Amino acid sequence: DAGVTQSPTHLIKTRGQQVTLRCSPKSGHDTVSWYQQALGQGPQFIFQYYEEEERQRGNFPDRFSGHQFPNYSSELNVNALLLGDSALYLCASSREWDTQYFGPGTRLTVL
């Protein structure tokens, strides 16, 4: 049984560009959450998707947006990239209210 998968593994962008990160949840999971982990920090909650709707959102600007597809996979989009957006982006999946399981992350570098 495959765990949570994320793509790409690494990504390099320049300031002002836009980026899309992808996440496939564990089999049987219907909820996807996204987190940003800056270097040397704990993960910070960006938002959570359930039934293709954004159910909960953390303290992130509107430049961060997402989507969940009917097969429960999800995308995280970041527009107008800033240097401060450089981080490890983690996706976690769960069965609605249950425990969240994390993917390996996507390392985004903004130059």
Added chain:
Amino acid sequence: AQSVTQLGSHVSVSEGALVLLRCNYSSSVPPYLFWYVQYPNQGLQLLLKYTSAATLVKGINGFEAEFKKSETSFHLTKPSAHMSDAAEYFCAVSVHNQAGTALIFGKGTTLSVSS
């Protein structure tokens, strides 16, 4: 609002010694508490969780944690450290309500194990 404080950004122990990583939480309602471990260049792996059942929770790799409501603590322990335990450890709290189940993480504790 919920929050987590991990005391000690870096803990060093010798192989075979007791591991104690400290976590205090703040929550206005009964919390769910978690410990995750992160190895270099990897995602987070769940060690254990507390969801209002037994206050002493056993996890993987010999780790356990005790929920103490009076002290608002959820410290992680392991009786005997192994070299493979060297990693970053994160304590997290969540509250399950209609809004969702966001995890609020502490800043993490780096565990070093020397031979």
